[in-house]
């Protein structure tokens with residue numbers, strides 16, 4: 006496939022895939038419910054679109070040259086370019102990943118420096134490396150100077166010298182150089198770039214170098230990447246190498262040194278290829294370089310060893326391998342066009358090449374080139390990229406987009422859409438009715454329970470707190486009576502006598518002249534009855550007010566439910582109003598009855614005619630008092646003095662003190678107790694009335710109002726469903742269209 010075709014198709018597909026991604030992101034934002042209901046694996050798959058997009062966004066196809074130190078990677082890259090671009094390196098420390106790409110513009114180099122975080126990480130990598138090497142895990146976090154003190158003696162024994170040296174350089178460099186937090190790209194000439202790469206203090210802080218060169222036969226979108234070997238002391242560079250093999254490179258040229266096949270470095274790379282997915286082996290080209298350095302016999306042995314190793318490692322046996330002479334491949338090209346640069350290293354190889362040219366290649370650079378197997382390798386690599394990789398990259402992008410998105414998503418969209426349609430066309434009505442019924446029931450029961458709670462809590466309060474209030478009032482009353490009896494004018498016989506004389510002019514003729522005594526008790530009873538009535542009335546109306554307050558809270562909600570419709574609220578108010586009246590009326594009636602009972606029990610209870618039953622101590626005592634001072638009072642001509650009445654007063658007070666209070670307390674308590682059930686039964690009656698109004702007025706009104714409310718909600722829901730159904734149908738169509746368009750791109754790309 007032509008690179009231009011590939012690039013066009015790549016961009017077209019990227020565009021399609023990005024459209025799918027934005028569809029997905031919009032779904033996430035606008036249809037969270039739908040998205041959350043998708044099976045997890047479908048959601049997972051949809052995220053993979055991002056990976057596809059990232060892959061396609063990179064226009065470059067990378068051919069990575071990997072292998073052990075001095076295997077000839079740089080020489081091979083040079084031979085690919087037909088140009089002595091990358092200097093052969095003798096120092097293992099100064100390997101920087103170098104990217105070579107064609108340009109039609111001027112030749113430049115970009116130096117990509119590490120950013121702050123990456124530089125920091127490099128330090129940590131060194132530490133970890135050192136800690137591992139000396140088997141001292143604590144070194145990972147030991148302060149620098151302590152760490153150095155600890156490792157110096159170990160280094161003197163010979164191990165890890167290079168590594169520790171590098172770490173020292175790193176440490177001083179890091180302190181001295183200004184590291185850009187976001188990294189820095191410096192544009193320099195190719196020559197300057199080479200200088201920098203050779204400087205190990207620079208190389209350490211370089212992420213990579215990109216060389217833009219012109220005049221090479223290599224398509225512009227193919228990047229040749231000369232990677233450091235894996236035993237370089239820079240752990241970061243080593244990691245990059247492994248990453249290229251396992252992921253980033255589109256093709257891997259694995260440069261093996263024919264003279265030391267599969268040494269430690271090469272073994273490590275082999276392991277990455279073996280352990281990786283099949284596509285890693287598929288993209289790998291095996292190159293046995295420096296083939297010329299082997300004798301014929303060694304060559305046979307090497308082939309046998311190589312094939313045995315490949316078999317042992319279970320690399321699928323359709324692998325492609327080459328026996329190359331990178332040096333001669335390059336020199337043949339340079340000499341053919343007479344462009345041998347004046348480089349001492351190269352000059353030193355030239356003599357050897359010239360000898361070989363005569364002896365082995367029949368004086369032909371062309372033959373030398375062919376013999377180096379460079380053209381074959383190059384052809385295979387580019388063929389792989391142009392005929393297979395470009396194709397499969399595009400094809401797999403389409404396949405993945407379809408598998409991860411275009412296939413699974415529409416089926417779920419359709420399911421939801423069909424459900425929505427079914428709902429719109431039928432089930433929604435039924436649901437609406439059900440829901441309406443349910444909501445009325447719920448609301449009604451809730452209000453009823455609310456009211457019931459109010460009555461219940463009040464009832465409980467009455468029996469607990471209110472009886473306490475009654476008792477307090479009773480006690481106050483008793484105290485009051487007691488003081489009056491002890492020395493109040495109310496029980497002073499002389500005062501009462503004067504009152505009687507002042508109003509009638511004389512005492513009536515009662516047997517035993519009982520009049521004063523009875524008047525005293527009568528007065529006390531009147532006080533008693535009045536305060537009794539006051540207390541009960543007060544309590545009753547307090548309770549009722551409390552009830553009104555509580556019911557009001559519940560009624561506010563009920564009123565809201567029916568839109569404050571006065572038609573419906575009036576009956577509730579009526580119940581409360583009538584309830585109040587009948588409540589007070591009933592209480593008053595009962596108070597009167599009970600007061601009469603109290604009266605009777607306190608005095609008017611004559612003995613039966615035999616004088617055996619009935620009667621009471623109060624009457625007996627008062628009768629005795631009446632007998633005292635009888636003579637004085639009979640003689641009307643004599644004025645009566647207070648002292649004449651002292652005995653009587655004393656006797657009356659004694660009697661009342663001894664018997665009256667007891668009886669009052671007992672009767673009072675008995676009667677008061679009888680009130681609670683009456684009050685509570687009154688509350689029950691009011692409650693029943695209210696519930697009746699609830700059932701007959703409130704519920705029908707609720708039926709109508711909630712039906713409206715739900716109708717509106719369902720109209721909203723119906724509209725939402727219709728809209729979603731429409732949206733999803735459009736989405737399905739769009740996805741299907743994009744899927745077809747992606748197919749068309751593939752067909753167009755050939």
Ligand SMILES: Nc1nc2c(ncn2[C@@H]2O[C@H](COP(=O)(O)OP(=O)(O)O)[C@@H](O)[C@H]2O)c(=O)[nH]1
Nearest residue numbers: 074075076077078079080093094295330331332
């Ligand atoms: N004899 C011989 N020498 C080679 C060949 N390829 C590279 N060299 C030499 O091997 C040394 C290391 O090569 P270089 O490309 O720098 O190796 P790198 O470390 O893998 O990049 C250099 O002196 C090259 O000239 C080859 O095929 N035959």
Ligand SMILES: [Mg+2]
Nearest residue numbers: 078079093094
């Ligand atoms: Mg090199």
